[in-house]
Amino acid sequence: MDKLELYKKVLLTEGEDHQINMCIEECSELIQALCKYKRGKPDNVCEEIADCEILFEQMKLLFNQDERVEGWKAFKLDRLAELVGYEEEE
């Protein structure tokens, strides 16, 4: 399956505003699933992570800022590694 083409069709068919609302909704479902997990209740964390990842990929396409997102990720991963004293093995 060509995910990029699928996401383009979804954005065209459902509309950008609708998919932004879906992303908001899925993020809140993940928050709720994590809260349930923390309280030791049955949760659907994995399903909600999958939903969020699918919507995040659509948001990157919608905002056409993949390079900026990747730049931020690299910066934040470096900062995280520094915070925990992680060093890559050579």
Ligand SMILES: [Mg+2]
């Ligand atoms: Mg969901």
